[in-house]
Amino acid sequence: MDALVGTYPEAVVILDSSLEREFEERLADSSALAFRVALGVLRNRDDAEDVAQEAFLRAYQSFSRLRDRDRFRAWLVRITWRLALDRIRAARRREARETAVMVQEMNSPPRTVEDVRAAREFELRLARALDELPEKLRVVVLLGAIEGRDTREVGRLLDLPEGTVKSRLFHARKKLAEKLQ
């Protein structure tokens, strides 16, 4: 995954008009994917937007090699994931990481103060348990959440066999359940 993320220094790339159009299409249909991957790691909307934009900038620079739609999405997920992890590490170094929890975005919002407190507590514990997962399980469980547990699509994005994705998803959820008992 790391090998796909170049760090130095970006050459100026100007695509021709047909590639520009293709890039616009990819930008339109994959921006939510990049944003959600970043959000799953960073749990902060502003940071996630910034990282997703950076990922698209990198994608633009290598776009002539990544025109195939499936390859593009897989590459975008990987680079976004790596950039988001880098951002977290940098933030941890500054000890300024935001741990915004999106309790208000829960599917079934709690009604009482106790419920709100309990939900917040649960979200924090879940975030902590997620961070403790090995990276290969964490990326599968987050992509599973993004793709509605579509293991075939997750496999395509990570270039893994579907059976491997199912197995990792199983173990990841089991570990989370054990940590949150």
Next chain:
Amino acid sequence: MSCERFKTRLTDFALGAEDAEFGAHLDACASCRAELDAQRSLLASIDRGLASMVAGEPAGDFAAHVRRRIAENASAPHPWFAGWLPVTVAALALIVLVSFWMIRRPDAPPERAKETPSAQTARPPREPQSAQVTPAVPAPSNAGGPRTIRPPRPPQSAANREPEVLVPRSEMEAFLRFYQPVRDGQADASSLMARATLASEPIRPLTTTALEISLLEIEPLTEEGRQKGSSERR
């Protein structure tokens, strides 16, 4: 009793693992059914929590921001040498390393460079100071003859190397005693000289006196001496 046996399999079952035996046990065990419900509820909460973590859409102007960043990147000044920077840095680092290596090893003989660390450590320890005084030429038969003293060499460049001096063997010990503090920086050579001058009588310039060689006296041979010489030759 049997419930304890299934405790570890409960989470797997809740996650969808096939377990006919546990399924049969559930029909008869309300406690395990309740626990399974709790486990499924926990997993559902986890899934909801995960989904909420990644829920959301990027802002409406996300694409515009991406385009702006691409444009900024394209218009940002990129010096022509930017792509060569890593190569340049690597080359400079190499030059510095080679220069450093050459400065550090101007006098080292080639054999020494080939020595391994183990060979260096296996070398016998250096002999004491006096043992380093070795003759540069074969020692003359007379004990009082001049000898070449090689003072121990600190690591110095060729330009700074100390000269060799000739010291009579009888004065070698005194010389070394004088030289040692000067070499170690404990004493200044000129001050030592000044002190030596004060302590003894002033140094007079060398004077040379011509050798007096008396003429050989040759006495003419007598007849008796001539005969004696010829008989000896025979």
